[in-house]
Amino acid sequence: MKKKWIAAALAAVMVLNTGCRGNETPAAEPEQTGETPEPTEAPADQETAETVTEEEEPADEAVTGGGSPWIDSDLKENISDGMALSLKDDFHLYQNYDWLKDAQFPDGYAQYGAFTQVALDTEAKATALLQDDTLTGHDAELVRSLYNAILDWDARDAAGVSPIQASVDDIRSLSSIEEISEFICDPERSYGVPCFMSFYNSTNINDSTSYILMIGGEGFLLGDAAEYSQRTEMGDLYYEAQLYLAQEMLPKVGYTKDEAKAMFDSVIDLETKLAEVSLTTADMMSPDYYDKINNIYKPDEAWALAPAFPGEKLINAFGFGKAKEIMVPEPEWVKRLNEIYTDDNLEQLKNYMVVKYVESMSPFLDSSSYDVYVNMSNMLSGSEGRVSDESMAFNLVRSALTTPMDRAYLERYDATEAKKRITEICKNVAAAYRDILAEEEWLSEETRAAAIEKLDNLKINAVYPDKWEDYSKMDLTGLSYFECNKVISDFSTKKNAELTNGKVDKEIWGFDILEANAYYSAVDNSINIIVGLLGEPFYYDGMSDEELMGGIGMVIGHEISHAFDTSGAQFDKDGNYAFWWTEEDYMAFMERAQKLIDHYNTLTVWEGQNVLGDNVQTEAIADIGGMKAMLTIAKGKDSFDYDKFFTSYAHIWAFIRTRETELQRIMQDPHPLPYMRTNVTVQQYQEFYDTYDIKEGDGMYLAPEERVSVW
Numbered sequence: 036m037k038k039k040w041i042a043a044a045l046a047a048v049m050v051l052n053t054g055c056r057g058n059e060t061p062a063a064e065p066e067q068t069g070e071t072p073e074p075t076e077a078p079a080d081q082e083t084a085e086t087v088t089e090e091e092e093p094a095d096e097a098v099t100g101g102g103s104p105w106i107d108s109d110l111k112e113n114i115s116d117g118m119a120l121s122l123k124d125d126f127h128l129y130q131n132y133d134w135l136k137d138a139q140f141p142d143g144y145a146q147y148g149a150f151t152q153v154a155l156d157t158e159a160k161a162t163a164l165l166q167d168d169t170l171t172g173h174d175a176e177l178v179r180s181l182y183n184a185i186l187d188w189d190a191r192d193a194a195g196v197s198p199i200q201a202s203v204d205d206i207r208s209l210s211s212i213e214e215i216s217e218f219i220c221d222p223e224r225s226y227g228v229p230c231f232m233s234f235y236n237s238t239n240i241n242d243s244t245s246y247i248l249m250i251g252g253e254g255f256l257l258g259d260a261a262e263y264s265q266r267t268e269m270g271d272l273y274y275e276a277q278l279y280l281a282q283e284m285l286p287k288v289g290y291t292k293d294e295a296k297a298m299f300d301s302v303i304d305l306e307t308k309l310a311e312v313s314l315t316t317a318d319m320m321s322p323d324y325y326d327k328i329n330n331i332y333k334p335d336e337a338w339a340l341a342p343a344f345p346g347e348k349l350i351n352a353f354g355f356g357k358a359k360e361i362m363v364p365e366p367e368w369v370k371r372l373n374e375i376y377t378d379d380n381l382e383q384l385k386n387y388m389v390v391k392y393v394e395s396m397s398p399f400l401d402s403s404s405y406d407v408y409v410n411m412s413n414m415l416s417g418s419e420g421r422v423s424d425e426s427m428a429f430n431l432v433r434s435a436l437t438t439p440m441d442r443a444y445l446e447r448y449d450a451t452e453a454k455k456r457i458t459e460i461c462k463n464v465a466a467a468y469r470d471i472l473a474e475e476e477w478l479s480e481e482t483r484a485a486a487i488e489k490l491d492n493l494k495i496n497a498v499y500p501d502k503w504e505d506y507s508k509m510d511l512t513g514l515s516y517f518e519c520n521k522v523i524s525d526f527s528t529k530k531n532a533e534l535t536n537g538k539v540d541k542e543i544w545g546f547d548i549l550e551a552n553a554y555y556s557a558v559d560n561s562i563n564i565i566v567g568l569l570g571e572p573f574y575y576d577g578m579s580d581e582e583l584m585g586g587i588g589m590v591i592g593h594e595i596s597h598a599f600d601t602s603g604a605q606f607d608k609d610g611n612y613a614f615w616w617t618e619e620d621y622m623a624f625m626e627r628a629q630k631l632i633d634h635y636n637t638l639t640v641w642e643g644q645n646v647l648g649d650n651v652q653t654e655a656i657a658d659i660g661g662m663k664a665m666l667t668i669a670k671g672k673d674s675f676d677y678d679k680f681f682t683s684y685a686h687i688w689a690f691i692r693t694r695e696t697e698l699q700r701i702m703q704d705p706h707p708l709p710y711m712r713t714n715v716t717v718q719q720y721q722e723f724y725d726t727y728d729i730k731e732g733d734g735m736y737l738a739p740e741e742r743v744s745v746w
């Protein structure tokens with residue numbers, strides 16, 4: 036269960052339904068396994084536009100050399116013609132060199148790899164569907180209405196920024212803290228406007244059969260609370276990109292460029308006060324994260340944390356007022372909001388609302404606003420050009436109308452056979468994992484039994500769900516794009532509000548199955564191997580056993596391992612946050628994990644930039660555990676071709692990225708960098724050394740006592 040996928044600021048900016056509404060999280064909150072190529076947020080970090088009228092990026096003088104023990108072969112600038120290749124020194128580079136050398140970023144992309152290729156295949160199929168006017172049925176009608184509204188640039192340009200002007204003027208006219216309170220507590224007036232506190236029903240980690248209302252912040256312009264106390268290169272990148280967006284967008288709604296700069300800096304100042312008491316990205320990736328956030332309050336107690344802020348009135352206005360309990364992940368943040376929410380800070384609070392509102396709406400307005408958004412996106416991710424409008428529109432439809440899009444897709448592209456086959460493969464991998472657990476020498480019988488029980492209780496969600504959220508009452512006929520967004524936002528807020536104090540329906544998955552990704556969800560102990568990942572090189576007709584195991588097999592093994600990583604291990608067989616270990620075994624487990632963290636800490640990406648071992652612990656455990664599951668299966672096969680297996684595995688991690696994106700991932704992503712996912716994973720296993728005759732002195736060599744497999 037991944038805390039939050041803390042991707043680029045785009046995430047925050049691109050969320051379709053910004054503002055205070057309670058629609059952030061659908062049913063469950065599946066882990067984003069993030070094998071994903073692009074941050075899932077949406078079309079977001081792909082688009083772009085022409086040149087940005089800013090000075091050159093600092094990336095100019097950026098260092099990319101000096102990686103140890105391998106160069107960062109995810110970076111195009113590190114791949115040159117005729118460079119020396121050695122399988123024994125850098126397995127990933129050797130196996131992927133030809134691909135890396137020829138690979139080019141598609142327009143608007145900041146990274147490109149096998150996952151992207153699969154995603155683009157899905158996109159092409161979905162786009163054909165969206166453009167087919169002969170399709171009938173409610174799902175097809177909904178997605179087509181939205182798709183056409185997004186692409187209706189004539190209408191969007193005619194409207195310009197008028198859809199947001201009234202709200203901006205309304206905020207501008209607020210003259211007291213009482214008036215701000217009235218404004219944010221009126222869902223019609225405040226549509227899309229950030230109102231300081233987010234709220235939504237999410238699966239209760241203490242009782243995964245029920246929902247609990249969560250309240251918290253709205254994310255930071257600089258992407259990570261840590262950037263406000265110790266600004267890094269990453270924070271500078273966010274600052275420049277977001278400031279650019281503010282200075283281009285605010286003049287469209289009546290401010291000067293200078294006013295925009297002053298307003299932006301005042302928001303940064305306000306956020307600095309909130310960031311001091313907020314969880315950082317590193318906190319969110321730490322194993323004690325759940326312990327920190329597991330603060331359950333009675334409503335009266337929760338609102339007593341912030342008597343000045345109209346929290347209770349706010350949730351009432353949006354239909355969440357009946358909540359019997361409230362989870363407050365960051366109580367100190369709520370107290371700080373209370374301190375800030377005064378007449379003395381009136382202008383600053385208004386600036387916060389205007390700047391974040393206008394920035395977040397930029398992709399949904401006219402073409403010139405969208406251009407600005409695309410430029411910002413490029414600054415942040417290092418991409419160039421922009422994705423096609425059709426691609427942008429598909430990705431927006433997918434994120435706004437996930438269920439109807441998925442259903443329409445499945446109706447057109449049958450996946451019944453794949454569902455059977457993937458279910459079967461998942462069962463086989465789980466069986467291998469059972470053998471691993473049965474043989475772990477460091478586990479007591481008591482913990483072993485509990486671990487096996489958890490594994491036996493693992494829910495396999497293969498390809499697509501059998502039950503869906505109900506969209507039958509939604510109608511988008513004849514609406515403009517901006518109006519569609521409002522209807523969709525209101526719909527999902529209402530749907531989420533209806534979950535208040537309710538029971539979780541685990542048959543509804545609640546996330547996008549067209550994404551090229553896979554998930555483990557700790558709150559229902561499920562692996563989710565979805566239709567969007569079923570393409571070459573992961574899964575295709577005619578693949579050998581070795582290729583299958585190096586592809587989708589590794590992904591499945593990885594997902595199952597998440598049940599036993601340093602986060603997943605804190606959840607029991609039913610998805611409850613509950614301890615099922617003996618103290619001694621848990622200590623031993625954490626020691627093993629620490630060894631892996633320490634190992635990752637020794638790896639250098641480029642001069643002066645090492646890996647943040649703590650950040651990648653859960654995903655590194657899952658990679659290495661997944662490989663152990665595959666090697667366990669391989670042992671039972673006659674004449675298994677290990678070379679073919681390891682090579683297939685290396686191919687799924689062939690990736691190119693811009694330096695900006697690589698840096699973002701180092702700082703904010705729980706996943707190790709792609710080239711390390713190949714190299715570090717394979718070098719933990721003797722089979723790899725035997726297959727390629729790797730010896731001491733080779734770049735791929737790791738002494739037996741330094742090898743770490745947590746499982």
Ligand SMILES: [Zn+2]
Nearest residue numbers: 068069654657
């Ligand atoms: Zn993962």
